[in-house]
Amino acid sequence: METMKIASFDRVSELKAFDETKTGVKGLVDAGIKQLPRIFHDSLSNLANPKPLSSNLLHVTTIPTIDLEGRVFEDETKRKNTVDRVREASEKWGFFQVINHGVPLDLLERMKDGVRGFNEQDPEVKKQFYSRDFSREFVYTSNFDLYTSSAASWRDTFSCYMAPNTPKPQDLPEICRDVMLEYSKQAVSLGEFLFELLSEALGLNRNHLKEIDCSRGLRMLCHYYPPCPEPDLTLGASKHSDSSFLTVLLPDQIEGLQVLREGYWFDVPPVPGALIINVGDLLQLITNDKFISSEHRVLANRATGARVSVACFFTTGIRPNPRIYGPMRELVSEDNPPKYREITVKEFAAHRSAKGLDGISDLLHFKI
Numbered sequence: 001m002e003t004m005k006i007a008s009f010d011r012v013s014e015l016k017a018f019d020e021t022k023t024g025v026k027g028l029v030d031a032g033i034k035q036l037p038r039i040f041h042d043s044l045s046n047l048a049n050p051k052p053l054s055s056n057l058l059h060v061t062t063i064p065t066i067d068l069e070g071r072v073f074e075d076e077t078k079r080k081n082t083v084d085r086v087r088e089a090s091e092k093w094g095f096f097q098v099i100n101h102g103v104p105l106d107l108l109e110r111m112k113d114g115v116r117g118f119n120e121q122d123p124e125v126k127k128q129f130y131s132r133d134f135s136r137e138f139v140y141t142s143n144f145d146l147y148t149s150s151a152a153s154w155r156d157t158f159s160c161y162m163a164p165n166t167p168k169p170q171d172l173p174e175i176c177r178d179v180m181l182e183y184s185k186q187a188v189s190l191g192e193f194l195f196e197l198l199s200e201a202l203g204l205n206r207n208h209l210k211e212i213d214c215s216r217g218l219r220m221l222c223h224y225y226p227p228c229p230e231p232d233l234t235l236g237a238s239k240h241s242d243s244s245f246l247t248v249l250l251p252d253q254i255e256g257l258q259v260l261r262e263g264y265w266f267d268v269p270p271v272p273g274a275l276i277i278n279v280g281d282l283l284q285l286i287t288n289d290k291f292i293s294s295e296h297r298v299l300a301n302r303a304t305g306a307r308v309s310v311a312c313f314f315t316t317g318i319r320p321n322p323r324i325y326g327p328m329r330e331l332v333s334e335d336n337p338p339k340y341r342e343i344t345v346k347e348f349a350a351h352r353s354a355k356g357l358d359g360i361s362d363l364l365h366f367k368i
Contacts, residue, residue, distance in 0.1 A: 010038075014037065014038065015146055015152070022126075023126065024141070025154055025155060025226050026119055036229055040154060041233050042151040042233065042235055046238060046239065049258075051264055060261075062269060063089070064088075064089045065099060066096050066098050067082075068082065068099070068100050068101045069100050090198065090279050090291040092261075092292075093259065093261060093294060094259075094278055094284075094293050094294035096276075096278075101190055103183075103187070103190055105273050107179075108250055110183075111179050112308050112310070114175065114180065115224060118173055118222070119308075120306075132146075135318070137167050138158065138167065139158065139160070140156070142155070142156045144356070148355070148356040148358075151235075151238070152234075153234065153236055154228045154234050154301065155224060156223075157222065158222050159220060159221045160172065161218070161220075161319060162181075163184065187218065187220075192215050195210050198283070202287060202331065212286075212323070212325075213321075215245075216321070217317060218312055219312070220313075221310070224306055227305065228302070231301065235297055236301060236307070237357070240297070240357040241280070241295050241363075242311075243313075243315065243317075244280030244283075244313035246278070247280055247312065248277055249311050250309060250311075251270055251309050252307055253270045253272070254270075255267060255268075256298045256299045257298055257309075258296060279293050282325065282348060285348075286327060288340070293361075295359075315349065321345050323344065326338060327339065340363070340366045341368055343366055
């Protein structure tokens with residue numbers, strides 16, 4: 001018993017010492033560490049990487065890629081074909097990549113450069129933004145669930161709510177301010193288009209999901225995954241699903257993202273110029289499980305350079321939003337009764353925030 005106390009005390013002390021540096025994982029790499037600190041060591045069961053064996057999945061290699069044709073379809077048939085592909089991907093995977101999505105490719109590169117620029121600038125400049133107070137406009141931190149997770153993940157993150165209220169420019173770091181504002185506008189525009197396709201895929205009016213405010217809020221999370229000295233002992237992000245309606249992810253060309261399907265992890269190889277779209281928990285809830293919010297994770301970075309990604313979550317998160325959400329009445333029936341109770345987005349976000357990424361779906365807590 002005494003030994004356990006000492007071990008657990010050591011962990012808390014080490015977590016606190018790491019947190020108080022205010023320089024995150026990047027600070028450890030800059031210090032030249034060669035061994036992974038114990039706080040990052042994950043369990044073998046979490047690190048396991050089973051690949052498909054079942055015959056029905058042998059032909060499947062990764063998530064589908066859908067061509068959005070610049071968001072302008074030649075005719076209704078082309079649009080219907082795209083809607084059908086979005087429906088199939090949302091039901092079977094909860095994930096798909098989009099190409100010809102209408103967001104300028106040079107902006108994608110500039111956004112990733114902005115994430116690198118922030119993380120690679122003078123640590124003293126970065127430190128002023130380091131916090132665990134997520135009510136702040138802009139927060140830079142390492143592992144939002146540092147003190148509640150079983151193991152820390154090898155990544156640093158900065159985040160900001162970009163909509164419905166655009167942050168004041170002075171609240172954003174100068175090094176990435178302009179590109180964050182420009183990119184978030186484009187992400188909102190793409191998201192609104194995707195919500196149209198998803199509405200049609202559900203057999204609803206094209207504007208249905210927009211009219212119930214699914215595209216109202218946008219939270220941007222910019223992740224920085226430095227090279228890891230012992231990548232077999234930890235993860236870049238542990239298994240989780242997203243607590244959003246929809247997520248638009250800008251990846252870079254270093255692999256690492258994996259999606260879980262039927263108990264197997266599928267790699268998501270980068271497609272140049274593509275954006276990765278995934279259904280979030282809130283969309284699974286309001287579609288009464290018709291669309292699925294798949295669990296995914298990020299492997300620790302084996303490359304020599306840092307990996308970055310930008311996740312735009314369509315949610316108002318912990319911000320005030322009085323609207324009540326439950327399974328949509330158009331999708332429920334006597335044969336398909338509601339599976340979830342009615343909630344607010346804030347209630348869902350607060351549950352995630354308190355629970356952290358523990359590998360257990362947040363949706364279970366809200367089941368009827």
